[in-house]
Amino acid sequence: MPELHIEPLAEPLWPLLNKFYRSHNSSMKALKGGRLWVARDSAIVAGLCLSPVVGGQWLTGVFVDPAYRGQGLAARLIQQAVAEVEGTVWLLCHPDLEGVYQRMGFSQDTVLPQSLSERLVRYKRNKPMIAMGFSIT
Template sequence: MANRFYRRHHRGMKANGQQQIWVLRAPDICASLCLQPVETGHWLTALLIAPAMRAQGLGTQLLDQVRAEVDGPIWLFCAPHLTPFYQRCGYQLAAHLPESLDSRLQRYQRSKSLVALANLPG
């Protein structure tokens, strides 16, 4: 179901079998994100809010639910203009990344500008 939501609203996003899929419904899926376990925490990808439902706090709500239920650090990569949104949700510039994410970020940054952020428990 999440992949159908992603296809409808953003062609580049897709969930895979290694990820936990988190969704909000109203009654259909209106927001989704993916979490993938990494060495010492989780990597958050594919946060998407349906265009008609944006600016209603759904992204913040979904991120808050994930933080409340997931142990350990949560890392993500985002476009620089999205950094203030994630900072309001408790994310900060990542000082260190697990090796698998660090190498992935370096590869991704060859073709686009991305910022690595972390949300640490506590």
């Protein structure tokens, strides 16, 4: 795997992550108030967003360019992004992704903050979703 640069994305550059998502026909969007992280080759090849919630962070927008998948890039990106956060990191995902996130230390055995519990209920009306968490100590 080529040496990629993993770093927070400065706020003025946030539109670049949304452009990356759109270029891959993803409905994901960078959330205002969050902290965006990207992996770059000559351009963005992966991204994510961490948004503060009561008790920790909400991880959203994890997306890796299909040409870079299967190389552990999502795990490296998440690991670096959460290295300095405190509390729990939660995510909501399709059940098919459970194994991917379990290998990174996430589990369904987690208590969601109310704001994420409410989102999960809304999301599950339209598609299968699970909640997973990882506690940072």
